[in-house]
Amino acid sequence: MDIQALAAEVPVEGEYNLEGIDFISSGKQYLAFILAQEQYAVDILCVEEIRSWENPTKIPNAPSYIKGVINMRGIIVPIVDLRLKFSIGEANYSETTVVIVLTVEGDSSTRTIGFVVDAVSDVLNTEEEDIKNAPAFGGCVPQHYVAGLVNVGDNVVTLLNVEALQTIESHQLS
Amino acid sequence: MSVDLTQFIPSFLEESFEGLELMESSLLNLEQGDDETINSIFRAAHSIKGGAGTFGFDNVTEFTHLVETLLDEMRDGRRSIEQADVELLLESVDCMRLLLEAIRDEVECEQDKIIETSKLLAIALDGNSSENSQTTDSTAESSEESQAESNTGNNDNAEGSNSWQIEFIPEHHLVQTGNDPLLLFNALSDLGEVSIKANCKDVPALNDIDSEELYITWQLTLTSNASENDIREIFEWVEDECQLNITKEQTEQTAPPVEGPKSESIAEPLAESNLSPTDNTSENPTPTPSENDSIIKDKSVTKTKPDVGSIRVGVDKVDSLINLVGELVITQSMLSELGNDFDLTKIERLTSGLEQLLQNTKELQESVMRIRMLPISFAFNRFPRLVHDLSKKTGKDIELILKGEQTELDKTVMEQIGDPLVHLVRNAVDHGIEPSEVRIANGKSEKGTITLDAYHQGGNIVIEINDDGGGIDRKAVFDKALEKGIVDANSTLSDSQVFDLIFEPGFSTAKELSDISGRGVGMDVVKKNIQSLGGRIQVESEPGKGSTFKVNLPLTLAILDGQLVKVGSEVYIIPLITIVESLQTQSDLINRVSGDMVLYRLREDNVPVIPIYQLFNIASDNEKIENALLVVVEADGQKVGLLVDDLLAQQQVVIKSLNDNYQQVEGISGATILGDGSVAMILDIPGMIQMALKKAQKAQKNKQAEQVMLEGVSS
Numbered sequence: 027m028d029i030q031a032l033a034a035e036v037p038v039e040g041e042y043n044l045e046g047i048d049f050i051s052s053g054k055q056y057l058a059f060i061l062a063q064e065q066y067a068v069d070i071l072c073v074e075e076i077r078s079w080e081n082p083t084k085i086p087n088a089p090s091y092i093k094g095v096i097n098m099r100g101i102i103v104p105i106v107d108l109r110l111k112f113s114i115g116e117a118n119y120s121e122t123t124v125v126i127v128l129t130v131e132g133d134s135s136t137r138t139i140g141f142v143v144d145a146v147s148d149v150l151n152t153e154e155e156d157i158k159n160a161p162a163f164g165g166c167v168p169q170h171y172v173a174g175l176v177n178v179g180d181n182v183v184t185l186l187n188v189e190a191l192q193t194i195e196s197h198q199l200s
Numbered sequence: 201m202s203v204d205l206t207q208f209i210p211s212f213l214e215e216s217f218e219g220l221e222l223m224e225s226s227l228l229n230l231e232q233g234d235d236e237t238i239n240s241i242f243r244a245a246h247s248i249k250g251g252a253g254t255f256g257f258d259n260v261t262e263f264t265h266l267v268e269t270l271l272d273e274m275r276d277g278r279r280s281i282e283q284a285d286v287e288l289l290l291e292s293v294d295c296m297r298l299l300l301e302a303i304r305d306e307v308e309c310e311q312d313k314i315i316e317t318s319k320l321l322a323i324a325l326d327g328n329s330s331e332n333s334q335t336t337d338s339t340a341e342s343s344e345e346s347q348a349e350s351n352t353g354n355n356d357n358a359e360g361s362n363s364w365q366i367e368f369i370p371e372h373h374l375v376q377t378g379n380d381p382l383l384l385f386n387a388l389s390d391l392g393e394v395s396i397k398a399n400c401k402d403v404p405a406l407n408d409i410d411s412e413e414l415y416i417t418w419q420l421t422l423t424s425n426a427s428e429n430d431i432r433e434i435f436e437w438v439e440d441e442c443q444l445n446i447t448k449e450q451t452e453q454t455a456p457p458v459e460g461p462k463s464e465s466i467a468e469p470l471a472e473s474n475l476s477p478t479d480n481t482s483e484n485p486t487p488t489p490s491e492n493d494s495i496i497k498d499k500s501v502t503k504t505k506p507d508v509g510s511i512r513v514g515v516d517k518v519d520s521l522i523n524l525v526g527e528l529v530i531t532q533s534m535l536s537e538l539g540n541d542f543d544l545t546k547i548e549r550l551t552s553g554l555e556q557l558l559q560n561t562k563e564l565q566e567s568v569m570r571i572r573m574l575p576i577s578f579a580f581n582r583f584p585r586l587v588h589d590l591s592k593k594t595g596k597d598i599e600l601i602l603k604g605e606q607t608e609l610d611k612t613v614m615e616q617i618g619d620p621l622v623h624l625v626r627n628a629v630d631h632g633i634e635p636s637e638v639r640i641a642n643g644k645s646e647k648g649t650i651t652l653d654a655y656h657q658g659g660n661i662v663i664e665i666n667d668d669g670g671g672i673d674r675k676a677v678f679d680k681a682l683e684k685g686i687v688d689a690n691s692t693l694s695d696s697q698v699f700d701l702i703f704e705p706g707f708s709t710a711k712e713l714s715d716i717s718g719r720g721v722g723m724d725v726v727k728k729n730i731q732s733l734g735g736r737i738q739v740e741s742e743p744g745k746g747s748t749f750k751v752n753l754p755l756t757l758a759i760l761d762g763q764l765v766k767v768g769s770e771v772y773i774i775p776l777i778t779i780v781e782s783l784q785t786q787s788d789l790i791n792r793v794s795g796d797m798v799l800y801r802l803r804e805d806n807v808p809v810i811p812i813y814q815l816f817n818i819a820s821d822n823e824k825i826e827n828a829l830l831v832v833v834e835a836d837g838q839k840v841g842l843l844v845d846d847l848l849a850q851q852q853v854v855i856k857s858l859n860d861n862y863q864q865v866e867g868i869s870g871a872t873i874l875g876d877g878s879v880a881m882i883l884d885i886p887g888m889i890q891m892a893l894k895k896a897q898k899a900q901k902n903k904q905a906e907q908v909m910l911e912g913v914s915s
Contacts, residue, residue, distance in 0.1 A: 083879040084770055085858075085865055086816030095862065097873045104862040138861045 053153040056176075058183055059126060059143040062114045065183040066143075067150055067176070072188045074127040074138060076146055079119055093142065096125075103127060105140045106191075112167045120144075130192040137192045150183065152176050157185060205255060212251045213304050214510070217297070219244035221581055224293050227286055228584045235275070241289075242271045246437075248296065250378055260299045263314060266321040267292045269433065273325070288324055290585070291317050364431060366420040367445040370438065372413040379438050381418065387434045392424025511611060513571050521567045528560045562852075569759065572612070576654045576663070577605035579618050583625055583652060590629040597647045598633055604654040609661050613753055616733055617663070620726040624665045624749050625650065627723070632667035632747055642744060644668070656755070660735075663751040672741040674698050680707065699739040703727040731864070736886060752886075760855055762872075762882065764848035765831060767812045768819045771880045772844075773853055773872060778885045780832040780839060782847060787826040797896075798825060800841050807832055810892045811843040812883075815867065821845045835886040842888075851875075855882065867891050 056067035075098075082094030082105045091110035095102050105125060109115055122145040129138045157174035173185040226241045245268045252260035267289065273279040295314045302309030366388075370381060388394050397419040404415065422431065428446055435444050535553045538546060580602050591598040609617075633639075633648035640646055651666040674695060681687045681701045701707060705724040730737050733753055741747035762773035763782075781802075789801040790809075799806040809830065813820030822828055822845050830841040853872035858865055869884035 083871070083881065084818060085862070086818065086867055086881070088865070092862075095858070095871060095879050097877055097879045100856075100873065102856045102858060102861060102871045102873075102879060104858075 053151055053156075056150040056152060056183075056185060057126065057146065058148040058150050058178075059124075060145045060147050061108055061112070061143050064114075065147065065178070065181055066108075066186055067183050068126070068128060068186050068188050068191075070149060072128045072130055074129045077125040077127060077140065079123040079125060079142065096140065098127065098138070098140075101138060103138050103140050105142060107142045109142070109144075112171075114167075128188055128192065130188050139192055141191070148178075150176065150178060152185075160184070209255055209303075212255060213300055216248045216251060216300050219248050220293055220297050220300070224290065224585050225581060227289050227293070228588055230281060230286055238271065238275045238281075242268065242275055245271060248300075253383055254378075257299075257303055259309070259314075260296065260303070263292070263299060263318055264296060266318055266325070267296070269325055269436075270321060272436070285324060288317070288320055290588075292321060362423075362425065362448050364420075364422040364424065364426075364428075365445075365447045366422060366431065367417075367443070368420060368435070369417040369443040370414055371441045372410075372415065374414045374438060374441050376412055377438075377441060379441070381414070381416075384434055384438065385418075385420070388420065388422055388431070391426040391430055391434070392422050394423075395421045397421075511572070511574065517567065517571055521564070521571070524560060524564045524567055528557075528564060531556045531560050565759070565852075569610075570608075572610050573608040573755075574611055574614055575606045576609050576614065576661070577602075579609075579614050579621060580605055580652055580654070582618075582622070586622065586625060587629060587650060590626065594629060595635070596629065596633050597636055598629060599647050599649050601649060601651045602653075603651065607654040607656060607661060608755075609654075609753070610755060613661075613733055613755075616729065617751070617753060620729045620751070621652075621663065621665070623722050623726050624751075625652070628665055628667040628669070628747075628749075632669035634670045638670070642670075657752075661753050661755055663753065665749040665751070666746065667748075668746040671743040671745055671747050672699055672702070672739070674741075674743070677701050677707075695741075696739065699741055702739070703737070732859075760853055760872075760882065761850070762853045763831070763850050764874075764880065765812075765829075765842075765844040766846035766848055767816075767844055768821060770818060771848065771874065771878075772812065773880050773882045774831055774833060774842070775869075775882065775885065776850065778833040778835055780834050782829065782831045785825060785828050785830050790825055800825075800830060802832060802839070802841075805839060807839045807841045808892075809841045809843055810888065813843075815888060815891055815895070833885045835889055838889055840885075840889055840892070842883075853880075853882065 055070040057070045057073050058065055058067040060066075077096075077098070080096060082096045084094040085092055085104070088094075091107045093105040093107050095104050097103075119142075123142060124146055125140040125142055126146065127138060127140045129136055157176055160169070160172045160175050162169060167184065167186075171187055171190045173187040176183045176185060223241050223244045226237045226244075230237050230241070245264055249261050249264040249268060252258075252264065270279070270285065270289065274281055274285070279285070295317045299309050299314065368381070368384075374381070385394060385396060399417040399419060400415070402415045402417065403409070409415070424430075428448070431446055432439070432444075435442070531553065535550075535557065538550055538553060542550070583602070584600055587598055587600040628650050633650070634642070636646045636648075639648065649668045651664070653664040653666070655662055677698050678687070678693070678701075681698075681704070682689055684704070684707070686701060686704055686707075687693065703723050703726070707723065727737055730751055730753070735751060735753035737752070738750045739747060740750070760773075761776035763776055763779055765772050765774055783802075785800060791799045791801060791806070793799055798809040800809050801807075809825060811820070811823070811825075812818075813823065825843060829844050829847055831844055831847070832839055832841050834840075853874075855870045856872055858868065858871055865881075867884055867888040868881045869887065870882045871879050872882055874880050
């Protein structure tokens with residue numbers, strides 16, 4: 027692509043229009059990712075890191091969406107396959123398959139869990155008032171995981187509730 | 201010269217708490233005529249008092265003084281050791297602990313209990329009424345000074361107030377024993393008005409002064425209604441080290457009101473200036489009252505310091521560490537020298553050097569871990585008192601036997617096991633041991649026995665809480681579980697399964713609640729706490745004979761010797777200590793018995809075979825039992841053979857919790873990171889055996905159900 031053309035796209039009118047600064051001054055940022063052709067997003071402040079897919083160590087008798095655990099700099103991090111969890115089709119692992127590692131601070135402890143997604147797509151900048159409630163009409167994703175919907179251009183992005191994603195684990199097995 | 205005394209306060213507190221513990225345990229073992237025990241209690245109280253005096257914690261000093269006086273009477277044989285006195289002393293220990301805790305937390309102490317106890321103490325002491333009033337006064341510390349002042353004011357006019365002439369001739373080494381004349385005089389001035397004359401004629405020439413000796417004698421005049429005993433009491437701790445002549449005069453003759461303050465104002469600086477040569481160089485500077493105040497103020501300033509726990513480590517452990525570090529340094533220098541001009545001919549030396557390094561690291565690691573190990577008596581210490589109090593409360597006569605107190609345990613484990621153990625012991629007292637009438641009726645000795653035992657078993661520590669009470673009522677537990685809907689009416693449970701029900705939340709079969717236990721909260725918490733430490737709890741009980749709670753805990757939470765094994769594509773770690781042996785199966789030793797149960801004949805034993813791939817639902821390279829590798833492991837006295845694909849290396853692994861980011865997994869005690877950065881699961885052998893048992897039972901049930909269905913169809 028032509029460098030000149032790219033440069034023209036960068037906003038130059040005033041310093042406050044610069045990307046990033048604008049983001050911080052209004053609304054929240056979300057990391058958008060793709061899961062079976064649909065767009066989802068999570069609060070970017072919860073994202074610990076984005077990793078490439080590696081084969082995890084299996085946990086015996088775990089539910090199928092728990093792929094296992096990996097070693098992230100000495101921390102044992104469980105890996106959850108979001109497709110399997112939301113039962114939206116089979117996951118096939120390709121070169122763009124990535125793991126988004128999310129950390130959520132609970133009441134007494136922090137939990138770090140990795141989520142397998144098809145690809146990371148974008149960083150969204152969304153005002154609070156732009157987030158719409160999701161209509162309660164079916165869909166594979168259970169309602170309590172959905173924090174809201176956001177229109178981005180022609181697409182609709184599902185905002186996921188990170189706390190809900192993190193807490194469900196403990197009740198799955200006993 | 202001033203030394204910041206506040207820096208010593210934490211060590212004073214630590215020592216004092218230890219002293220209190222000693223007092224407590226000694227008091228519980230106190231018997232008539234046991235001089236050594238009394239002496240040790242006395243010494244502990246005395247050092248607390250001394251320390252408190254140095255730091256200006258007057259309320260502690262005063263309270264402890266009462267305790268000491270009582271102890272002293274016991275020591276001298278003036279008072280026989282009555283149970284009531286022992287109880288009172290135990291109360292007092294509690295009070296002292298309260299006072300010291302108040303100092304530690306820098307809060308105001310609740311005075312009620314302390315005032316009450318000190319009243320009791322005062323009554324217990326053979327004292328006259330004046331002593332009583334004096335002692336109660338002294339505990340209400342804040343009002344004490346004004347009280348003393350008003351006393352002085354009144355005393356001069358009051359009838360019966362006396363003037364005492366006190367000649368105080370200390371021996372030269374008095375200050376070396378930690379006593380300070382100034383403190384004594386301060387204590388005297390609490391009794392009444394004091395005028396002090398120092399006699400410095402024995403002070404040698406400056407060159408001849410030994411800075412640690414005391415050369416001054418004093419002539420004191422005390423105007424007070426205090427008795428001679430009160431005065432002697434003040435000098436009690438120095439009476440062996442001084443000459444003390446106390447004579448009584450009539451007030452009118454010596455102490456007119458005007459003279460008092462004047463003489464005092466002269467005497468004080470005089471005494472102090474005279475003291476200064478000794479004081480300056482003796483290691484404990486004596487805070488004057490005003491200094492005390494400033495210390496207390498200073499304390500609130502330095503309060504922000506975080507509370508860092510400390511452990512006492514034996515010198516031998518530290519020495520061995522130093523030795524090891526020395527060796528490590530030698531190895532390091534050897535290796536670096538080797539690396540300076542390295543060629544392939546030296547490869548042998550390099551290997552041996554690396555081996556040495558490995559050895560050093562291993563030993564160092566072990567020594568460091570050993571520093572964290574404390575004898576379990578730290579956790580056991582509180583039980584004699586607990587049982588003593590509980591048995592009084594419940595009216596049951598109970599003897600507590602402690603065994604294996606020297607068994608060592610990681611400090612973190614120790615700290616967290618304390619509360620569950622307390623709960624178990626409370627339970628044993630309240631539910632386990634029957635009232636003495638019932639015991640006698642059942643032909644048992646009247647006295648119940650609770651035994652606490654700790655011992656090592658493999659890499660675990662086992663703590664047993666045993667009572668010789670009535671045992672667990674199996675039927676009551678089962679009925680209760682039925683009522684709560686935890687079990688089915690027609691389910692057949694083994695005894696141990698029934699007993700395990702008592703760990704269900706909200707489970708209590710106690711017929712009535714007591715304030716000790718019986719609300720059904722707790723046992724589930726106990727189990728949870730123990731499990732969170734990676735331990736297990738088991739119950740054994742025999743009706744009429746008693747129950748035993750066995751707590752199994754890992755020695756340390758950090759490191760484990762493991763055998764790496766391969767099953768399919770996964771690597772698992774079997775704790776080395778659980779492994780009995782590893783072998784290649786021979787087909788003629790494999791027996792299938794009682795319907796598809798696989799047993800392997802290992803010499804005399806028949807060992808059930810558990811294929812790991814089946815238990816964990818994973819793919820395996822080898823599913824045949826013939827000619828496979830079998831790792832025979834043992835847990836809870838049960839041997840099982842784990843079928844694995846391959847045996848890999850043995851290595852030490854650092855245990856990482858799965859709980860942090862995931863949750864407890866059945867059959868897995870944790871995970872670790874291998875040399876290549878991948879994660880491997882550590883097998884929880886007892887957990888796996890439980891899993892296998894459950895699975896077998898389930899399979900049996902299904903089979904039975906099938907059978908029933910088939911029969912139903914055919915008929």
